[in-house]
Amino acid sequence: MSDVPLVHVVDDDESQRTALLRLLSAGGFDAQGYASTGDFLLQPLPERHGCIVLDVRLPGPSGLDLQEALASRGVTLPIVFLTGHANVTSAVRAMKAGAVDFLSKPVERETLFEAIGRALVRDEARRASRDEAIRLRERFASLTAREREVLDLIVAGRLNKQIADQIGLAERTVKAERAQLMAKLGASSPAELGVMAERLRTLSEE
């Protein structure tokens, strides 16, 4: 994975797009251009740190449509809108749907870079939390069926003795299972275990 962030530029105006790509690469970003919403959706999206600079008015589906489509596909690349004619309705719609900023052309370099900077910070946070989720899932997958059962009961607040009674094991065995599963998950306290279980639950719901 490259360290240089990749900025996707979706703008149907060729000279605007070329200029933006030039500016972004002069500013030290990797940049890739697309002439329409469809163009963007057809290209494979590389798994890279980055964001999208998106025009509103495009031939075919608009930038706002693209924002919606991406959200419904679970693509969470942050979006900075850049439009030739800003109106309040689309600005409100874009920001409500989670856009980082809504800029109008012509845009000053500092303004654009500042917005992209914020988008990248957001992307960083998003990726970090996703990586952490993946690690957590992997660890959970390594638990045995017995350990999962014990985990559920610990999280439900049962004491070792109650757990032992409920599954029909010796309390000593439950203690051993407990130590084992905490080591596997990398949790240092029952409280931390609770947080992890909650996180796993929300992840599986997503």
Next chain:
Amino acid sequence: MQSSAPGADVRVLVLYANGRLLPANVEVDRGLRAALGSSALGNVVVYDEFLDLPRFGGDEYVRTMETYLLAKYASQPPDLIVVAGDAALRFIVDSRARLYPKVPVVHAAVEAPFLQSIAPLPAGVHGLPAIHDFSGTIDQALRWSPRTRRLVIVTGASELDRAWERRLRAESSRLPERVSVEFLAGLPIAAVLERLGSLGRDAVVFTPGFFEDGSGREFLPREAVRSMAAVSGAPVYGGFQTQLGTGIVGGRFADFEAIGRQAGELASEVLAGREAGTIHPRATVPPKLSVDWRQIQRWGIEENAIPRDAVVHFRAPSFLQEHRNEAIAAIVLVLLQAGLIAVLLTERRRRRIAEFARVAQRSELAHASRLAVAGELTASIAHEINQPLGAILSNADAAELILESGGDRCEELRQILGDIRRDDLRASEVIRRLRTLLARQEVERRPFELNDAVREAEALVRPEARRRRVTFDVHPAPHEVSIVGDRVQIQQVVINLLLNAVDAVAGMPDDRRVVSVSVERTAAGVDLTVRDRGEGIVADQLPKLFDSFFTTKEKGMGLGLSIARSIVEAHGGRIRAESVPGEGTALYVALPEGAMGASVTRGDG
């Protein structure tokens, strides 16, 4: 201390810290003059000077100002000086020894913290502190929006703006923890407006206004506040009484007129010869809660949440309550007049339609209608121009970065310059097309090429069509078609027909959102056809299509097609419509080729 005999002129020089147009100055002036006028001093002459600090400043400016004042008032030295505002007091404290060391001074609209910063005041300087209760305003705003989590404070970039910002930062630290405070300090106005526009009702905005924004543009605080209140998605509270009515909800304001009046009373006493110790003691004018009733209603603030001592502005009794009889009389009069007009209209209808042809030829109405069309196209045209401007700016920015990074990248820079030039021409082409259309000019009679004229008109409407996802299908004649007449007016007809067609198909499914335009030579001349696949027009409305004031659109005036007909007929042509309900409409314009038909000077009214 000087005192004046009754009847003799008493001269008061007022030094305002800021510029002449600041609304607060006007209020102070009103109060001051009222108080001085009603005193027993005889004829009081008031001179005003505006130091325009902190816009200008520095030792040299202060010296120049001193020289100016000494020279200007050499023959009419003041008996008393009133200074209004912090910076004016600072000026007189520093310069008094060189100006009028013995003349008493009264200060007004100076806040307590500033007075403390220059304490002790020299002898002969009197006055009471003013209170700008920003914190009180913010507290009131939060009481009215108890669920607010976000307080946005907007300040500017001038020295005074920065002072306000420092003070607001210090004061906002004491707010309850549930409220997060966000400063928009020293940003360009555009950025401020954009941020405010994106706020929701969960926020409140406080701003004292500003004198200068982050891009160095100067403002009257009141005007800055007005533009902020116009776009803000959250209620806006201001810092000063004079901002009421610009769209702010209100605030706890110092009453500048009362402050001026108090200064005037104080000045009268000083002039009457009282020593500092014997001057009648007065209380500082307390800040008063003032609100704009319209904003209270707009933001849904409960009427009983407004404290009793608040002054509610703009709650006028309804018009009918106040002027019932006049209103009835006016309505009767209007009805009578309307009846009369209706009669006249019916009677003169035919004649007036004929007159329209002549009026259109005089190009006045045609011009007005072109302006209306341009208005309709504004959004798209702004987009068309911003596009190349955006590219130019990004290219220039990129070039700058490339130059900063050094190295031999001449070829890249050359390409950038080439692109900038091309985009510049593109922007100016849009403007040129628009100017040709909008220029008010005499009706022309010269030969022109119809295909070109149609293409150019189509280019003007294309962005609007694209915005509404309508495509144009253009079929020019395969050869040159020469028409004699007024190119702009014929273009106007084309634009009108195209816009109508776009309107007709805009609500249709994708495959019917196409408008075709064609130019064809016929035996009799040239046919220009604009065809849409919209809903069509019912047969009994078709004959009325070209009548003035007939329209099927919500926002239409019903003049477009009637003017189009006048223009076409003035060119010796004919215009007609065919429509199949459910299938679409076609408009045919037949023009004679090569020669102007009936004379444009024909007038058959």
